[in-house]
Amino acid sequence: MITVEDVTYLYPGSEVPAISQVSLAIAPSERLAVIGSSGSGKSTLGRLIAGLIQPTAGRIVRQRPSVPAQGLDGTSSARDVAIVFQNPETQLIAATVEEDVALGPENLGLPSHEIRRRVQSALEALDLVHLAKRPIGALSGGEKQRVAIAGALAMEPACLVLDEASAMLHPWAKKQLEEALGRIVARSVAVVQITHDMDEAARADRVVLLHRGRLIAAGRPSEILTDEALLAACGLSPPEAVQLGLALRRRGFHLPQIPLDVALLADAVAKAVAS
Numbered sequence: 001m002i003t004v005e006d007v008t009y010l011y012p013g014s015e016v017p018a019i020s021q022v023s024l025a026i027a028p029s030e031r032l033a034v035i036g037s038s039g040s041g042k043s044t045l046g047r048l049i050a051g052l053i054q055p056t057a058g059r060i061v062r063q064r065p066s067v068p069a070q071g072l073d074g075t076s077s078a079r080d081v082a083i084v085f086q087n088p089e090t091q092l093i094a095a096t097v098e099e100d101v102a103l104g105p106e107n108l109g110l111p112s113h114e115i116r117r118r119v120q121s122a123l124e125a126l127d128l129v130h131l132a133k134r135p136i137g138a139l140s141g142g143e144k145q146r147v148a149i150a151g152a153l154a155m156e157p158a159c160l161v162l163d164e165a166s167a168m169l170h171p172w173a174k175k176q177l178e179e180a181l182g183r184i185v186a187r188s189v190a191v192v193q194i195t196h197d198m199d200e201a202a203r204a205d206r207v208v209l210l211h212r213g214r215l216i217a218a219g220r221p222s223e224i225l226t227d228e229a230l231l232a233a234c235g236l237s238p239p240e241a242v243q244l245g246l247a248l249r250r251r252g253f254h255l256p257q258i259p260l261d262v263a264l265l266a267d268a269v270a271k272a273v274a275s
Contacts, residue, residue, distance in 0.1 A: 001025075001026055001027060001028045001062070001063055001158055001159065001190060002025065002026040002049060002060065002061070002062050002063075002080075002081070002158075002159055002190070003024075003025045003026075003060070003061040004023055004024045004025070004026075004045075004048070004049065004058070004060050005023055005058050005059050005060070005061065006021050006022075006057070006058040006059075007019060007021070007022050007023070007048060007055045007057070007058035007059070007060060008020050008022075008055060008056050008057040008058055009044055009048060009053065009055055010056045011044075016213075017056070017213050018041050018044040018213055019041045019044050019045055019048065019213050020041075020213040020214050021058070021214070022041075022045065022058075022210075022213075022214070022215045023058075023215070024208060024215065024218060026049075026159060026190050026192065027190065028158065028188050028190055029185055029186075029188045029190060030185075030190045030191075030205050030206065031181070031185055031190075031191045031193070031203070031204045031205045032190070032192045032193070032204060032205065032206050032207075032208060033195055033200065033201035033203075033204035033206070033207045033221070034046065034193065034194045034195070034207075034208045034210065035195060035196070035198070035201050035207060035208070035209055035210070035224075035236065036209060036211055036234060036236070037211070037234060037235035037236060038196075039212075040210040040211050040212060040213065041210050041212075041213040041214075042163075042210055043163050043164075043194060044213075045210065046083060046161045046163045046194045047163075049081055049159070049161055049192060050081045050082070050083035050161050051080070051081060052083065062080040062081065062158070062159075080157060080158050080159065081157055081158070081159045081160075081161060082152035082153070082155050082157040082159075082160055082161070083160075083161040083163060084145075084148050084149050084152050084160070084161070084162050084163065084165050085148075085163050085165070086164040086165060086167050086168060087168065088141070088144040088145045088147065088148040089144070091148045091151065092136050092144060092147060092148060092151075095135060095136065096132070096133055096134060096135055096136065097123070097131050097132050097134050097136065097139070097150075098119055098123065098132040098133065100136060100147055100151055101119045101122050101123060101128075101147065101150045101154050102115055102118075102119045102154070103151065104151055104152070104154050104155045105118045105119070105154050105155065108155075118154045118156065119154055121154075122150040122151070122153040122154040123150055125150065125180060125183045125187070126146040126147070126149055126150040126153070126180045127146070127176065127179070128143070128146055128147060128150055131143060131147075140173070141168055141169060141170075141173065142170065142172070142173025142174075142176060142177070143173075145165060145166075145168070145173070145177065146176065146177065146180060148165075149162070149165065149177075149180070153184060153189070158189065158190065159189065159190040159191070159192060160184060160190070160191050160192070161192045161194070162191065162192065162193045162194065162195075163194045164194055164195060164196065165177070165193075166195070166197065166200060167195075167196070167197075174200075178200075178203065181193075198225060198236070198237065198238060198239040198240075198242075199239045199240065201221060201225060201239075202221045202225055202239050202241075202260035202261070203221075204221055205220075206218065206219065206220060206221075207219065207220070207221050207223075207224040207225060209224055209234060209236075210234075211233075211234040211235075216230070216234060217230060221260055222257070222260060225238055225239055225242055225260060226238060226242050226246075226258045226260075228242075228246060240262070241258075241259060241260055241261055241262045241264075241265045242258050242259075242260060244265060245258035245259060245268070246258060248269060253269060253272045253273075254272045254275070255268055255272060
């Protein structure tokens, strides 16, 4: 659906590329986590995928699984890629939740019944229906972030980029966002999560590791996030469950595989003790 082909990006005035010769492909309904230490190029890659900036070299090809409907002005009634940033305050401008979610479809010139359908669908996906009439200023931080994502989803993108979208959320709000992402992916929307949270990355279908602007590794979370040496070389640590599992293995526990989840690790340890 989205193909990044040998892409390099050099910010104006900089002599060192923020992204250098990166290639990857994103499939429909895929949940892709992009990880790396500060300055690795994660956010730059997200902005490139979303089309906010254009590659200095290489190209990005975006192709929707199906041809979108057309708006009243003849423009596309859906966006290929939508992006949500860490601070929702920068993206919320309307008075109420439903008004803010409706802004994108309204700007496309869609008929009122289509706008209502999209708003309702996005609110349902983010579990915000009960807050539709709520003033934006009366929302919690987690609720504001979900409204920002709902506004992006109402554009019916083929791919949703979340740039550290959970970084400012408390654990309960993160759990609500996690549940919402499951519903979004079920709608055949690809999700690209730029994150420093290794536990969040562990729930992705695939992980891409960046270091100093280059793609160092890509693969399943069980491959990338359990490679302690690889992560350390890039200034990162494995998820907490993996750290504990590796420590137990060093103490003599027989753990053929290191689970990414604490509950699964507990089961594996119980089996190792029982044997």
